Structure formats: structure tokens, C-alpha cells
Amino acid sequence: MFDNLPLWPARASAGAGNVDALYIFLLLLSGFMCLAIFTMIVVFALRYRRQPGRVAEQIEGSTALEITWSVVPLGIFMVIFVWGAFIFFQERTPPRDASEIYIVAKQWMWKLEHVEGQREINELHVPVGRDVKLIMTSQDVIHSFYVPAFRIKQDVLPGRYTTAWFRATKPGVYHLFCAEYCGSQHSGMIGQVVVMEPAQYEAWLSGGSSSGSLASNGESIFQQLGCVTCHRSESQGRGPNLVGIFGKPVQLEDGRMVIADENYIRESILSPSAKVVKGFKPIMPVFQGLVSEEQLTGLVAYVKSLSAPSAAGSKTQESKVQ
């Protein structure tokens, strides 16, 4: 009902309402505090203005008052903290089955890739009601993916993946901003998020020029770079078997355990010796500088697809290798 008031942007994601609720609570709280303090100041200033024959009354202070106005605000602050942390936790925990979109930011554009293979620039099409997880990296400086209507923002860093997620709730076209200063055309690094009804979205998806799914693209890169010669699906390969490893703990040569997430796969491609899997030798060549961010995205998507039991990618892999 407040959508036409220019006090906040459109509320188009599942999380936006939560953020606004806390915001409104804080507005009311702050409004009340301001009102209370300003009223007191005005009343004191008028009531106790200098008048002939009246002298100021010296008051030393009051420990009880001091403790009150320290502890009570602290209590309120802790409520705000817990509330804010709760929202943050939701914002930072993508649902397990969220569909994924890979984003590569560069000076000064957004390149987005759907798992189905659609590529977009400065434009993101998503259907209403679907959980969407963004897996983002930058190929130069720090950027920040910001959609005010979704109340989400996440810095996009070079050299690693950061994630964000949302579930759009209202069809429309919304701003996509780069929120971290990134050079000359920082303010030109904007785009739009188009939220569509599921049926329209399917139409859009089938209409676009797709050159195969992200995972299958990744698979062909996997072949081209010769990864397949060592990473075979039987365990005798010189490199670890990649089927089913995504999201699982991996025992390392030096005894540590890591979870094979996107950042681990990324690091293992670019700088393989950093975390060597137990039982294998650090013989894999370094790919830092040899693969582009887009190729990496494909590779990561491919490795992930090997762990999804129903995904088409893993089947083709098995059939090819065996």
C-alpha cells in the first residue's frame, strides 16, 4: 500500500518486506527518540531561559539515571541487533535447491549466465517465485551487485566467488546497480532485472539463442584443456575423481579438511598446489592466467553437475569416460 510513496523502492522480493519492517521499526524508534530529545531541549530552553533573579540550580548527576539510560538503550540495541542479524542470516543462506546464475563483473558491465546456457549482458531475466542463487566473481576490480527492489547487495570480488540469493515476488523491471566504486564508468555499470511470470519466462528462455547448457559448455572446456586425461571417473586417474565431490568434505594432503565448494574448485583449477587432495601428487599445472572467468564458470558448473544425480551433464560424462 505504500508502494507509491517515494520513501522506498518497489518491494519485489521475498526478503524485501522483512528489511522494510525493521526499517520502519527503526524509523519509528528514531522518530520517537528525536521527538523526545528535541522536545526536552525546546522545553528546557524556553522554561529555563535566563531570567533576572533566577539562578541555575546545580545538579551533580544521578547514577540511577545514567545506568537507566545506558542499560535501556543497550537492551533496545540488542533487540535491533538480533532482528537485523536474523534478516541477514536469511539473506545469506540460499535455499539448497535454488537455481543458479553465474555472474562475471568487469569494468563496466555485468555478464550473466543461466545454467540453461542463456547469456545476458546488463540484464537479468528471472521468473516470479523461483529461488535464484547468484554466484559472482569479478575479472578486474571490486564491484557490487545491488538490486534495491530486492534489498540485496553483495560485493563482487576478483579472485573468488561470492554469493547472494533472492526470490522475486512481483513482475516488473528493476534497477541493477554497481554499488562499489569501480572506476570511470562506475555509474554506467547499471542494468535491469526483469522479473517475469513463469510462463513468459519459459517463453523467453526458449526464445533466446543458447549454445548449450553451462555445464555442457564447461564439459567441452574440460575436454579441450585436457583435464579429462587425469580426472577420470574411475579412481585410478592421476587426479581425483570429480564425480560427486561437490559439496562434500575433502581430506587434504596436509591433514586439513575442506568442503569442495565453488571457491575450492576455483582455487584448485587456478592454483592446484594450494590444497592437494590426500593421496595425490601436486602435479597438476597451474591454470592461473590461462582460463578466462567465463571458462572457469563453465568448469565450475560442470564439476557441480557431476554431483547432481539427475543432471544431464553427469550422464554424458559417465557415458563418455567409460
Next chain:
Amino acid sequence: MSDSTATSGHGPELLHHFSTAEQQRDAASLGMWLFLGTEIMFFGGMFCAYLIYRLWYFNEFAAGSRSLDIWLGTINTIVLICSSLTVALGVRAAQMGKRKLLVTLLVLTIIFGVAFLGIKGVEWYAKYKEHHIPGASFDASDLIRDYPQIHIDPAHEQIYFSLYFAMTGLHALHMIIGVGMFTYLLYHSMKGRYGPEYYTPIEIGGLYWHFVDVVWIYLFPLLYLIDRKPLG
């Protein structure tokens, strides 16, 4: 000070705005201590970077540490400890008014300081010859060859050496300032300016010197002794 007005009770070294010599000395000493506190945080920023990257890139840090000359490092530690001793004895000599002894000890301190810098220079030169100076000519292939048991990423090795040069370089800069400071103190000691009545400059100069020594006491294990145990 041109504007020191000699009121009653003011000695020649007492600045006009202090009321007693003791107040002046306490102020100078506190000032130096606060400055050293600042210095801790100044090095602290690099210790923070060191800590993070040592956790991240332990292998490369270990290999880089092995490639340093532990003998020269130990000798330098000993040289600095000796210089700290001569400084401590120097303050004592000033307190007791032994001018000649003070001059001798200051000369010794300066010699130790210069020796430290010389040995450091030798180490740096060796690193230069080995192409271990970060930058375009950086090359870690010799380390990869020498320590086949350790997985080394050249980029991460360069971070170790960046921090090595930043930390030892900053420390050496402090040493150079210290040597300059002590040369100044030596000059005034020879002119007999310091004695039991007035030795504050020697004292706070000494505090600075000891501090630089303490920094090295930490830099030595952090840079040289990361991982020296026999390679399996």
C-alpha cells in the same frame, strides 16, 4: 631554545615551560614510550598481513624461510643484543657521569648498528642474486627445485618475500634512524653535555634502540624460523 627564560632554579637544559627538571625528563620519557606504542601499531599492520598470509600460504612461507641464511640471521640477532647491552651500559655510564665510558659505549653501539645493517645488506644482496626480490624479475623456480617436498606457488612465494622485505626494510630504516640518532648523541657526549644531572636524551634514545631490538627479536623467529625441521 632561544626563548628559554632563565628563572630561578632553571638549569641550562631546562626548557622554559617546565617547572622542574624532573617534570621535563618524565615528559620526554613518556613521550618516547607513547611513540613506541605508536610504533607497535605501525609494525602491527604488517604483522597482521603476515599472520593472515602465513596461515593461508604456510608452504610458501616455510620455503621462503628456509631460503634465508639462518647463520647471518642469528649473528645479526646477537649483534643487536650486544648493541642493546652497550646502550644499557651507556645510559648507566651517563647516570654515573662517566663520560669517557659513555663515549666508548656509544661508539660501540654505532659500530654494532652499522654491522647489523651491513650483514642485512649482504643478505639482501644474496636475495637479489637469487631473484627473490618481488617485482618483475621475481623467480621462485630455484625454491621449487630445492624443496620438491613442498608445494610452492610462485605468486604466494612472492607474498612471503614482499612481507620479508617490507618488514626487514622498515626495521632497517629504524636502525638507520637509530644510528643517526646515536651519532648525534655521541657528538654531544664528546662535548660533555650529558651527566648525572641531565641524561634524558641518552635515556630516551636508548628506549628507542631497545625497541628496535625487540622488534627484531620477533622478526627473527617469524621470518627465519618458520619451518626448519628436517623435510620428510
Next chain:
Amino acid sequence: MSEHVLSTKLYYGIWIALMVLTVVTARIAFIDLGPFNTVVALVIATCKALLVVLFFMHVKYASEKLVKMVIVASIFWLLLLLLLSLADYGTRYARHG
């Protein structure tokens, strides 16, 4: 502050202790103590630093607490920097696990 004039004997004692500790720490580094190599090296370094600060820098004999406060505050602030940074680095990738 340091009106106290210490005996040369004490200074030489401290000096010998520092030399011994230096040699010990350099030797011990070659013995495999597992993760304790670093701990031992830092403990020895801290002992040495304490000797220098307490005796060479006369902190043990300083009449007032102020200097001690300055030292403690500086180290406390250094630890703030290190530990709160570690709060991030120590947990950055852990939540997937």
C-alpha cells in the same frame, strides 16, 4: 623514573641470558616438535623481549604505572587488530561445512 642505577652485573647477566636464548631458539627450530615449533619460538622471543623491556628499558624499576599502562595498551590494541581480523579469516569459508 629511572633514578635507579642498576649494577653492571645484572646487565651482563641479562645479556648472557639473551645470547643463550638466541642460540637455543635457532637450534630448536631444527628439531621437529610438530605445531609446537612456532609456539616455542614465540615463547622464547617473548622471554627475550620481556628481558629487554623489563631490565634494559628499566620498566621493572619505573616508579609509576603509566609506562606499564602504555605498553599494555599498545599490546592490547595490537591483539585487537590481530584477533578481530582473525574473526573474519578464521571463519570465512567455514559455514559451508
Next chain:
Amino acid sequence: MATAVITPERENYLNQEYGIKSWLLTVDHKRIALLYLVSITFFFFIGGFFALLIRLELLTPAGDLVQADTYNKLFTMHGQVMVFFFLIPSIPAVLGNFLVPLMIGAKDLAFPRINLLSWYLYITAGVLMLHCICTGGVDTGWTFYTPFSTAFSNTKVVEAGVAIFIAGFSSILTGLNFVVTIHRMRAPGMTWSRLPLFIWAHYATSVIQLLGTPVLAITLLLVVFERVFHLGIFDPTRGGDPLLFQHLFWFYSHPAVYIMILPAMAVESEVVACFTRKRIFGYNFVAMSSIAIAVFGFLVWAHHMFVAGISLYSALIFSALSYLVAVPSAIKVFNWTATMYKGSITFTTPMLYAFGFIGLFTMGGLTGLFLAALGIDVHVTDTYFIIAHFHYIMVGGAVMGYLGGLHFWWPKISGRMYPEWLGKFAALIVFLGFNLTFFPQFILGYMGMPRRYWQYPPEFQVLNVLSTAGSTILAVGYVLPMIYFLWSMRYGKPAPDNPWNAAGLEWKTSSPPPTFNFDQPPVVNFEAYDYEHIPEVEEVPVV
């Protein structure tokens, strides 16, 4: 005091010596304060000029006044000049320098020559910064975020970094001087519990300067080295972590906000006490809250990095700690308000600034609660909301405090009165102009307009126009005091020793004070804010 009669010929720190040399080689803390006053005023107007250009550019959604690169340089240099060359030295180096020795009954700061050195360092840094500005400037944002600053920007990053590095040492030396002076130079009888709250706040400020600034210095040094030698410490393509830079940078740059605001709080306590004719309510709590701010201020830095890619858990820790630092700030506001209760309030110019300070600081502080709340911060960080928030603190708080303090002690500094009606008028203009400039930015921010945008979607225009309009009013409000202060130096009414009938040692010496501050070394046998024992004069002070 020797005499209450004003004789213009009386020897004081201003007329004791004449000539450029007597100023450039002075070790008198009061003269150095004036050197600082002149130099920071210069940089204030440079920074202000950049600000006006920024606001003019944002009048229209299209980027039509300056080029994108020029705009990026404008906001970068606005930030760097204002933060490092105006706000951080403003109150400490001018009012603090002038007043700390006077308030504790000392003849000078503990290290007068280091004080002068610190001004020369400041000037060296300033000249370098000016050179950097004139030869092309820098476009990294005042935050120098890597890897943009180290590997991508092709502007004068090294020069700006070195300038700020040097300015940092100036700041460290000032802080060091204050701490030693407050510990060692107090007049007999001036116990810690008798110190004016101005001194307490400056003590806390100095602690931050001493322990925070070196970390910024080393960080900028590493950035410079990285840029020159391509080290890789902050460069992700070489294994470095750009977030490490942010950690180190904010370790200083968050507490730096308290370097700016604590001294303004210091001024606030003096002014409120004087013009309510009362001892500050809860002296101990106000004093301790300064120390608490200095300590807690170091525990919260990563709240600038909630969306930067730090771990979830550390975000929780830093968010919770951020609320901790809000408590001592709240304590101060409540205590100043309580001080007014049953006071005897006069509405002089400094008091108007004090009212403005409390109001704007309260709003700045309360919006800080929004930003510390993780869920909201994600949405509003890096938008105009944060711009509005920190301008409410730094301009609404620190600059209002600075101007209020300048008016309050101007009679002491210059020996002349400023025209009171003009002062009130300017205070009003500043207050109105400020709110018109920055209040719309809160709304802009929540609507989602990112900061550092050269062009923006048209729906944000209305609020931007309001903001630009406000900034021109604000500019008038800032130019006015400069004019009438200059005017008053020659034509102002000679000031009596204690024009406000105020408590405090600085009012017990002549206006302007003699070179060694007091004709007789003062002995303190009264409490701070001893208004009970200062009889009220019949007429309302100079209106």
C-alpha cells in the same frame, strides 16, 4: 588576575613579536594553533569547492557538467581533503592546540618544537596533496580500495598516499603531545577529576590518533609499494586479499570518525556548561564515555564491510560490537540535555551551534543504528543513506562543534568580539542549509541511489535538486563566519578577559593571553564548571 581593565597595548602572544619569521618559527602553541587555523580553513574551502561542484553535477540525472573521470576525482579529493586535511586536524590542532595548555594551567604543550614540526608535516602533506590535485588528481575514492588503487587506477595514487601518510604523522605527533601534556603539565591542584571535559575528550582523541593512525600509515605505505613494485599483498591475481586492505584501512578509518567527533563533543560540554550556567550533568559519566568511545571505537571497524565478503560470523560479531559504541554516545546526548534542566540558558551563537550539534548528532547517531543492523546495512550501504549518515556526524556534528567552539573562544584567541547578530544569523543558515542538503539523501539512499554516481536514473532527481539547493545555502553559511571573523580582527569590539563569564582556567588569563599564558602560575582550588561560585552578571553578555 592582575587587571580587568582592557588596554589594547598590553603585551600578548599576538603582539609580542611581528613578522613572518616570528610566526613560521614560533613554538608558542597559540601561534601554532593560528597557523593551523589558517591552513585548515584553506583546505576546508578547497574541499568545499569540490563538494559544490559535485552537487552541481548531480543537479541533473545526466552527467553533463563534468566528465565522469573528473567527477570521480572530485569526490575522491573532496573526501581526502576534508577528512585528512580538515576534519581530523580541525578541532584538535586549532582549538585543542590553543586550549589544552590554557585549560590545565600550563605554559605550553610538553613538546613545543614537535608541535611546530607537526604543523610543518601537515603543510608538507598539504603541499603534496595540492600538487597532486593540480597535476591531475586521484580517482580511487578516499578509501583507496584495492585492487583498483594498486593495479587499475592511472591517476596519482602514490602521491596522494604519501601525502596522507605524512599528514598521519602530523596527527600522531599532535596526539602524542596532548597525552604527555595532560599527564605531565597540569597546574598544581588540577586533578583528573577537575579536568574540563574538553580535556577528557581530547585525551581520548589522542589515544585514537596514537594507536590508530600508524596502521593507516603502514597500510598506505603497502599500497604505494604494491603499486610501484607490484608486490601482490592486496592483489587477488597474485594471491593477495583485497579484504585485508579493507580490514587494515577501516581499523584506522572507523576510529578516525571518533577523532573527528570526540573533540566536537569536547567543545559541546564547555559551551553547554557555560550557557546553562551549570556543571555538566554526570561529569564522571561524560568523561568516561569519551574513554569508552576511544576503546570501543576500535572494535567495530568491519561494519563497513558487511557486504564486502567477510564471513557471516564476523559480521555478526562486528554488528553486535557496533551497538556497544552507540551507548557512550547516547550517554553524552542525554547528559547534555539533562544539563539544561533547571539551568539559566542564554542563546548566544556558540549555544545555537550547540543546539544544532545535539540535534544533528542525534540524528546521525540514530541512523547509525540502521547501518549497524545487518539486514538493513546490506540494502543501504554504499548508497546515499550512508553519505547522509556520515555527513550528519562529520558535518552536522564535527563542523558544527568546530564552528561553535571557534565562536566561543574567538574572543580569547583574537581579543576581539565577533558581531553576535551575524553569528546567530550564520548559525541559522548553516543549520537550515545543512538539513536541506543532507536530509533528502537519507531518502535517496533508501530508495537505492548508489554513492559515487556521476549520472543517475531520473526518478532520483527531485531529491538531488533539493540537496543541491541546500548545499548553496550551506556554502553561504560557511563563508559568512570567515568574513566576519576577519572583519572582527580589526574592527571588532575588544574582548574582555571573560566575555561569557565562564568557568575554566582559560578565562582567568587575559584576552588574548600572554605568551606564557598566565602572568602567575595558576593554582587550582576549584572544581570543573564551578558556576555555582561565579556570580551572574546583571546584563546578558554582549549581544
